[in-house]
Amino acid sequence: MEPVFFTVSLWLALAVASALIASRLRLSIALIEICVGTVAAAALGLFGLADLLAANSEWVRFLAASGAVVLTFLAGAELDPDVLRLKLREVSVVGLVGFAAPLLGTAAAAHYMFGWDADASWLCGIALSTTSTAVIYAVMLDTGFNKTEFGKGVLGACFVNDLSSVIALGLLFAPLTYKTFVFIAITVIVLGTLPYTTAWLTTHFAFRTAAIRTKWVMLVLFGLGGLALWSGSEAVVPAYLVGMVLAGSAARDAHWMRRLRTLTVGFLTPFYFLRAGTLVSLPALVAAPLVFLALLGTKMASKILGLYPVIGLFRKNSRERWYYTLLMSTGLTFGTIASLYGLAHGLVTPEQYSYIVAAVIASAVAPTLIAGMFFVPAHLLPEADRAAGSQRRINGLSDEG
Template identity: 25%
Template sequence: MAAEASATALVTSPLVLLAAAVVAVPIFKRLGLGSVVGYLAAGVAIGPQVLALFGDPGAILHVAELGVVMFLFLIGLELEPQRLWSMRRNIFGLGSVQILAAGLGVGAALYYGLGTPWRVAVIVGAGLALSSTAIVMQMLEERGETRTPAGEKAFAILLMQDLAIVPLLALVTLVAPQTGETGDGFLLAAGKMVGAVVVVVVAGRYLLNPMFRFLAAAEAREIMTAAALMIVLGAAAAMALAGLSMAMGAFLAGVMLAESNFRHQLAADVEPFRGILMGLFFLSVGMTVDLSVITADWRLVLGGLIALLMAKFVTVHLAVRLFGGGRGEAMQVSALLIQGGEFGFVLYQSAAVSGAITERSASIAVAVTTLSMALTPLVVAAIDRLRPKPGEDSIEEDFSDVRGSVLLVGFGRFGQIVSQLLLANGTEVTIIDNDTEMIRSAARFGFRIYYGDGTRLDVLRAAGAERAELIVVATDGRETTDRVVDLIQAEFPNARLFVRAFDRGHTLSLKARNVEFEIRETYESALAFGRATLIGLGLDPDAASDLAEQVRQRDRTRLALQEAGGIMAGRGAMLTEPSKPAEPTPEPLIEPKRPSRALTIETESVARTEKVASGSR
């Protein structure tokens, strides 16, 4: 009977969780509050304080944290190391300023405004300075804003907050009374953390790609999925054992695999698990809401919540403005990061165990953090209405009448000329661009251009990428073009791709991606310009055309050699200016019988030394 009851519980618990999510999330999304609030509300309803369908939400929370881990892994897959390095100013500069400013601001509000003890103000202020990576990134993804300036600043701050886990745990140790932690112990812990980071980075750089190539040769799809999960969980476990965030380990593993040929396969394998576990995470956070604490200490909870929201909004806003963000962008980032973070739960528990704060203070801090999480979507919706509108620059994404057989992504200088040939042939073209000024200017000349970002999958699908006979990528800049090409090849593998290349290196990169056609953006115009220059010098037009074709053929040969041997190959195919003849070197008519030797002070000295030595013998 006991075994039968256990088996029944094993089935009913997931069933209750799934049913709660299926009922609540669509309702709250229909109300415009987002899926996160729906999950949190469902968690409160089925938690121990209301329906009491689950007695230990903490156990579910530990499992559900894997959703955040997998989410950070997927984010890492989208960030190549070079792009991550380009964000260093926002990560280390803006992120550090935000943590310090928000921690001091919230701590001061608690100490001076609510009269909390200084230890509580320091620790709770530090914990509330952090924000929820899970909630913020989920909202950015739902809103399609992960690649916007505001989205990238919010992500950079969240990444720095993950890195701040180590010093914040050290802060708890320093503040706690009668601490037994020694300086040597702290240095040992810091050394273990650095070692774990090095292990994850080295393994990701040198071991993972060969491993996945070996597994791919086995042609067992389920093994690739198992390997992907093993990498994510292994990196997370390594970081956790060293005292760092599990999410940080998964993120580093993702970054190390961002340039791998298996990147899209890994993302496809991990994505289903991430979605389910993220929902479970929000459900479990809702279940941890202690309504008895809220009712018993509602004044402190309400005061702490107001202090948190005001201090976080003001400090984040000022930090973003300090680092060059506009007013609207600063308001958006401030609204996204206004809540406390899930790491605060760990920090408060650690502080309570060490005696730095009381259990009651920790419970109030947890309640404030959870309520701030629940309020975040409402605050973001309110700020969306209040922040400066882009005015007439705002254009709605409307693809309801798309029907072109060719999809043209990018309508700049290059794309406009390409479209002229297609339209002259009577070809129906769907043109998308995200430059609102360009779209409005083109509309005055009779062009119908759809507003949309070609690096977003939903935009490409809405623009008809699945059914287009051919896709032309004419975007400005190598990075943007590569993102569009990678996305199309991953999601629409049968698409015929004609791509505008930035330079020679980009051409070789696109050839390696097996696009159907590519051309450097200035190549043919430079050849035409050179031909006109020769004619201007008096050369016959036909002879000038022949020379241009010779250069074109040499370039094709050189590209083929570079494809096989790297960028330095094929230099012999280039035409270079003839070198000047070397000055004639005088040579004797008859070779001397003994080789000559330059006689210098040094050689004279050596000769004298040898003579003295031989005389002594």
């Protein structure tokens, strides 16, 4: 048991260091954690100490996956159903274009520029077609945009984009078996009854039994997540849907949401973001940096060329358009999931996997960094939220824990 405690201490030391750096640079802590994870893994590897992180151990992978699941749920819970109904055309068009443009662009680049076979090329296209719910939601929390109709629209478009990527992965590569239909049927039943069962539990027990609503939500998230994995899908897919279904009740209890964010951001998500950084193989990138740079450049170029004019139909202010476009150009959660799926099923080689994952992770950092430095549409925030957002960036989300 002692080694586990020492390993957790090492991860949390990296998380604290990331928070200090994020506070100094006034950047999103999620991005800093990714970079710190990459540097830490490379530095320990030079001295033959990479095993100290135990990044591929079952319990670290579980904590990282738990962080992704709960953060995805929180992102879904931020979606206002009324805002989404009003923005249905916007989030659908932006999300679908944000998926299709990089899918075709990066798949073509992998096949025709680097000679990858069809499976590897399409897998690359799917991995780089995604956005990052985790990173975008973390940025929304940093800035305060999660409370605005603008931020809710970005999160909605992100959901459509990622759902399209997951469906494409399933149609092209995942086996369609009876397990798929069992998963869909049970998910539909659970989502259909979830608002009523949650409301009943909250009304009768929420203020008499210790954290029963949190336990109930976690039961649903991990139960559906396990069922998704059993069916060949991914645990984060139903988490977003659960968050959307419970968005109305979550909005009525800001204190409960704040406590859940404290648990998630304070303990779980550092394992997810730091581990994402450790997945990059720097030797493979050094050996062929042009492949990584070309994939990253193709993803960002295809996202921007596809999305900027489309977003212009809904957002006339240039700062808003660029900020929206750059955030939609990020990638992390579903991109790394798709990459890992391809590696596990022999669709890509370890070298191809390193290039794809590196491009995915770099796309979480580069566009968000540019957006945060030059294009934040602060005029969309009320005066109080602007001050609060600035303080959150200075404190590195310290107000959440």
